[in-house]
Amino acid sequence: MRVCIFTEPHRGATYDQLLRAALHAEAAGYEGFFRADHYLPMHASDGFPGPTDSWVTLGAMARETTTIRLGTLLTCATFRHPAVTAISVAQVDQMSGGRIDFGLGAGWFGREHSAYGIEFGTPRERFDVLEEQLEVITGLWSTPVGERFSHQGRLYRLDEAPALPKPVQQPGPPVILGGRGKRRTPELAARFADEFNLPFTRLDQSEVLYDRVREACEKQGRTRPLTLSIGMAVACGRTEAEARNRLSTMHEASALPDEPTITGTPAQVVEQIEQYAAIGATRIYIRMRDLDDLDHLDLLAAEVLPRLT
Numbered sequence: 041m042r043v044c045i046f047t048e049p050h051r052g053a054t055y056d057q058l059l060r061a062a063l064h065a066e067a068a069g070y071e072g073f074f075r076a077d078h079y080l081p082m083h084a085s086d087g088f089p090g091p092t093d094s095w096v097t098l099g100a101m102a103r104e105t106t107t108i109r110l111g112t113l114l115t116c117a118t119f120r121h122p123a124v125t126a127i128s129v130a131q132v133d134q135m136s137g138g139r140i141d142f143g144l145g146a147g148w149f150g151r152e153h154s155a156y157g158i159e160f161g162t163p164r165e166r167f168d169v170l171e172e173q174l175e176v177i178t179g180l181w182s183t184p185v186g187e188r189f190s191h192q193g194r195l196y197r198l199d200e201a202p203a204l205p206k207p208v209q210q211p212g213p214p215v216i217l218g219g220r221g222k223r224r225t226p227e228l229a230a231r232f233a234d235e236f237n238l239p240f241t242r243l244d245q246s247e248v249l250y251d252r253v254r255e256a257c258e259k260q261g262r263t264r265p266l267t268l269s270i271g272m273a274v275a276c277g278r279t280e281a282e283a284r285n286r287l288s289t290m291h292e293a294s295a296l297p298d299e300p301t302i303t304g305t306p307a308q309v310v311e312q313i314e315q316y317a318a319i320g321a322t323r324i325y326i327r328m329r330d331l332d333d334l335d336h337l338d339l340l341a342a343e344v345l346p347r348l349t
Contacts, residue, residue, distance in 0.1 A: 050091050111143055
């Protein structure tokens with residue numbers, strides 16, 4: 041099981057806080073450092089000091105880290121034109137020396153769209169945007185150097201684009217798709233993704249959803265392996281009391297439904313993570329709620345990572 045850190049700076053975080061956590065995670069031996077792509081918090085908070093842009097942040101981090109993988113869970117398709125996204129992500133992949141994983145999602149939080157005047161649309165419309173953006177982004181990245189890329193879709197039209205810059209990773213950074221959708225999410229993952237991620241999902245439900253995406257891969261005749269991953273909130277402590285104290289900071293009023301949490305001593309945390317490994321997950325994103333709790337990162341690195349990797 042490969043272990044990454046997942047952060048939610050829309051809850052209120054500066055770039056300096058994110059960078060400090062990323063450098064700490066890199067030194068501690070985590071595989072990756074990922075961030076959400078939101079402009080408002082979902083819980084009761086003013087979100088101070090305000091949102092940070094995902095790809096501006098990751099571009100800066102790319103120059104200040106050396107080994108840790110960087111990426112989004114998930115870039116919101118409604119926020120940016122796909123050609124702009126393709127250029128930005130390719131450039132950040134160059135800046136990192138090929139350490140970017142690219143997550144893309146349809147978007148779901150309407151309030152942040154209305155707050156900043158961004159068109160939201162119906163779920164069907166947002167999935168149409170997601171599908172066509174995947175076609176454009178992967179098409180631009182995979183077009184050979186010296187050739188042009190054109191796309192005449194219903195939502196986007198590109199005419200003889202030079203398809204530059206090129207990412208270091210070819211045919212492009214690994215694509216992560218995720219979510220609990222029953223039909224289009226598995227279909228798009230089977231077509232475009234290198235990794236399928238489930239966010240904060242119970243074990244029994246995860247097994248059903250993993251099977252669904254496996255079935256979609258079989259229907260499309262996909263032979264390329266698909267990584268299965270899980271994102272989970274984790275509250276670990278050297279003692280059960282310390283774990284309960286960390287867990288208490290995770291319960292707050294939110295626009296999101298209650299989410300399962302992995303909690304306990306290091307041995308108990310390992311046991312719970314291994315249950316996800318048993319149903320096929322090979323990568324876990326541990327949600328770091330408190331960016332200043334670097335002791336939590338150290339504890340997990342010392343007592344949990346060695347038992348998983």
